[in-house]
Amino acid sequence: MLKINNLHVKLEDEDKQILKGVNLEVEAGKVHAIMGPNGSGKSTLSYVLSGRGGYEVTEGEAHLGDVDLLDIEPEERAAAGLFLAFQYPVEIPGVGNMTFLRTAVNAQRKARGEEEMSAAEFLKVVRAKAKTLKIDAEMLKRPVNVGFSGGEKKRNEILQMAMLEPKMCILDETDSGLDVDAMKLVAEGVNALRDEGRGFLIITHYQRLLDHIKPDYVHIMADGRIIKTGGPELALEIEKNGYADILAEVA
């Protein structure tokens, strides 16, 4: 589903190489986790895949199905089925959460040549999904993420994901800042979306999330490369011993 091949990325304005040859394939129906020290390039990978400006791809490629991701606009990547739950969700004063969600859902439908969702239908669906994530009606009315607590912002990301039903979901540290109960809610939200046709790439620092969302593979990223891949046991090992041994092993 998602195929990343020898991806090299540098900053656009600076001579700083961040990704130094990332290879990764996420198959439909699978959950992959990425762990790695701070600053190793995990968020950068997620941004480059979703099309944020400021980065320059110097080598390599990334495909979602047959779609060449690096060639198209962020909104086209979204319509092709890519979704990124942001490490730091963005506050947008003046734009209502509901307006935002509905505009997004219908823009994607339109881009795919599907029929737009009616206001009534949308309301019904969004209310039901918000409820399972314990997002109350008042939060839906507020401007996007404005005045939301850290945990509320993360739950709002999952609500967007649930509404947009993407094929490929990238979650960047969605667990950080969540209390134990919110973590369960978020995990349930993710698990509810697990499906034959859908792939997940979960960036996290903690084993705890992976207790709730069982990954099929765990990758370790360091200094812009994936240096080791294993099963769920790899996350446990890191939880116990940190990265020192693994870094030493590949050095």
Add this chain to the structure above:
Amino acid sequence: MSAVAETLSVTDERLAGLTLPAGGWSDAARKDAFSRLQSMGLPNRRDEYWKFTRPDTLTQALPVPAAPFVTDEVPLFDAIDRLKIVFVDGVFDAEASDDLSLEGIQIDRLAAADADIHWARDVYGVLEANGQKPVARSLAALNTAFAVDGVLIHVTGAVIKPINMIYLHKSETSDVMLHHVIKVDAGASLTVLETGPAAARLNNVMEVDIADGAAFHHARAQGRDHERRAATHMFARLGAESTFKSFTLTANGVMTRNECIIELTGDNANATVGGACVGDGDFHHDDTVFITHDAVNCESRQVFKKVLRNGATGVFQGKILVKAGAQKTDGYQISQSLLLDGDSQFLAKPELEIYADDVICSHGSTTGAIDETALFYLQSRGVPKAVATDLLTLSFLTEAVEEIEDETLRAEINTRMASWLERRGG
């Protein structure tokens, strides 16, 4: 040529083709205005108060011709029950207007008011003359001297529906001066709406005298006639515990200068003036506001937002003057612009002048681009860049529209603003 000589020649040229209307109750006021005008002279580009806006097309003898603007849009406020007063190229059109009789209000035409209208004598040219200090507004004096049409509105009670002045533009060379005088009696209230392109060149003056405990609300839309040249002046005097609120939505227009001069003369009065404007390309829009606090415990707010692209220019000159003794004044002023490209510019001159010690006054002015992070966030959810930009632009402007108190008017303005934005200067 020296600045003085230039002013004289501009003024002489402008006055050459004009004759003072004579014979009515407004005679004295017109003569006074005429001599005011002669001593002040019309503005020229060296005037400090016109530093950011070139006055020449507003002051020259003949207007620059402008093709009448044709649109298939439903007229603004059409969904609202209102009393329509229609002017075609500055001339009252009885046929197109509604019956002017309405409970709680007396409406007369300036042109037809040959009988002495006592109350209007105390307002016509009086608020304008007051507003000439400390800064000259000679285009308004020109208007007082020469305007022949407009309405005189005396409000004695609560008026059940808004009065909508609708300005239609038919002639390519129309050069229009309209002068409206409004007196709102103690405890009474009125909403005035102004819509339509008006003329190739419009000089519009509104003098509003708001008595104790009275309320005056004003909403105006200028657009989307692109070739418009307009200078408007709103002079308001507020009595104790009275309310004044004025909001202007502007789209397009090669030259627009809107001045708003407010004097808070009674304690506990409250004035708000705001505007949202969308400029694209060959566009120049100037909001000039002067608020004088001359009473205790009054509040004033100025909230202006401008979105500019393709070389458009926005100007804001806003002043709060707090006179000695105007204690407990609460003055607020914000002017913000969103520049959608590097070619557009926003020029702002916020000023505070305070002679009382127990006051809160704040002003701020910002110029910024679209928030790239927010834009990417929206795009990453599938919202196309152009739509995302509009969404962010609208949310920026909506903060100014929030100043309109009436929910229905606010919704009308917001909807129209969105549709004007969507048309992108077309």
